[in-house]
Amino acid sequence: MTPRIGAARAAEVAALIAAAAAAEIWPRFRNLAAGEVRTKTGPHDVVTAADEAAERAIGTALARMFPGVPVVGEEAAAADPALLARVGAAETVFVCDPVDGTANFAAGMPLFGSMLALIRHGEPVAAWIHDPVLKDTAIALRGEGAWVEGADGSRHDLRVADPVPVARMVGAISHRYLPPELAARVRPRLGALGAGWELRCAAHEWRLGASGRLHALFYWRLYPWDHAPGVLLHAEAGGYARRLDGQPYHAGVHAGGLLAAPDRAGWEALREALFGEGGGQG
Incomplete structure (x- = not known):
């Protein structure tokens, strides 16, 4: 049905x-x-x-x-x-x-x-x-x-924030569940953003992203009840979210990273700033 x-x-x-x-x-x-x-x-x-x-x-x-x-x-x-x-x-x-x-x-x-x-x-x-x-x-x-x-x-x-350079982005970047090698690469790069924090609450992080109060969101662990609602809310508010490999969100994929930004250009710049060559895939 x-x-x-x-x-x-x-x-x-x-x-x-x-x-x-x-x-x-x-x-x-x-x-x-x-x-x-x-x-x-x-x-x-x-x-x-x-x-x-x-x-x-x-x-x-x-x-x-x-x-x-x-x-x-x-x-x-x-x-x-x-x-x-x-x-x-x-x-x-x-x-x-x-x-x-x-x-x-x-x-x-x-x-x-x-x-x-x-x-x-x-x-x-x-x-x-x-x-x-x-x-x-x-x-x-x-x-x-x-x-x-x-x-x-x-x-x-709801409407996402206007695009800005990575250095001016405010983000909620959840790096707790990153594989150790990737965490060692990403954590020193977090200073590339203008500001960042983690609220321990994806519900409010996604709401802030969709309402224009956060530019960037990142999660590694992708349980559908944590992120399916937020992905749609963010997209319908005009935002752009993809997995690190560039593929759209799918509720059957539960790890591997999900990155959101106000638009595609901002997403690509953010992925490069945080993950560098390979976009976190290598």
């Missing part, structure tokens, strides 16, 4: 994400019991009761709204890794990160978001990034633009 989603339907999906966040995420913020936080793959990879409860709530609501369309959540995929392998090949699938920036959430830092994308044959066609703190949602539909809808019904369109 391939659902068609227009602006009105997209607003309904945004409302269900907001409802799940209000019921399952916000009441637990700075209110987690000791047993409601645990580690997954390592000490810096945590999951909370809010992640799990919100993922269940969003999945249940989507199943009612779009019967027959599978939903793959980050926490479900952590329990069953085979789910991740099915995302790229699925005709249509929702992917969900109920609390992106869980480390921030667990630490009591109000910088986290809920991410959702509808993927068709590996390509995102609809995207939502909800801010449970400010209670607004960034939405994108392929070919129809990107915008933010507020809880009060207000709406404003």
Whole structure:
């Protein structure tokens, strides 16, 4: 089944994400019991009761709204890794990160978001990034633009920043998961940018990129629930994102680097500045 989603339907999906966040995420913020936080793959990879409860709530609501369309959540995929392998090949699938920036959430830092994308044959066609703190949602539909809808019904369109030279770019560059040899090459080059930081929250980094407040974004690890929503949001806001080999984003590719800039020329200059000859492929 391939659902068609227009602006009105997209607003309904945004409302269900907001409802799940209000019921399952916000009441637990700075209110987690000791047993409601645990580690997954390592000490810096945590999951909370809010992640799990919100993922269940969003999945249940989507199943009612779009019967027959599978939903793959980050926490479900952590329990069953085979789910991740099915995302790229699925005709249509929702992917969900109920609390992106869980480390921030667990630490009591109000910088986290809920991410959702509808993927068709590996390509995102609809995207939502909800801010449970400010209670607004960034939405994108392929070919129809990107915008933010507020809880009060207000709406404003999103647009990436104007192109600038690399030396004036402000970037969110995530280099934590780079292979050691590539990390040794890239980290000394980060000073080529005008400024840079990592928010530990792809949801807000992609929103900042799509709203013109960041020029550059880079990620090595490419789980679809972390990046499919942001890639579409950024593209519909006028931006240019490609894997380091120059190929478009595909939800079936989970590593190898993804770089975003306001336009293609800026992307090429940024790749050269950060990775040099070979663009990080050699």
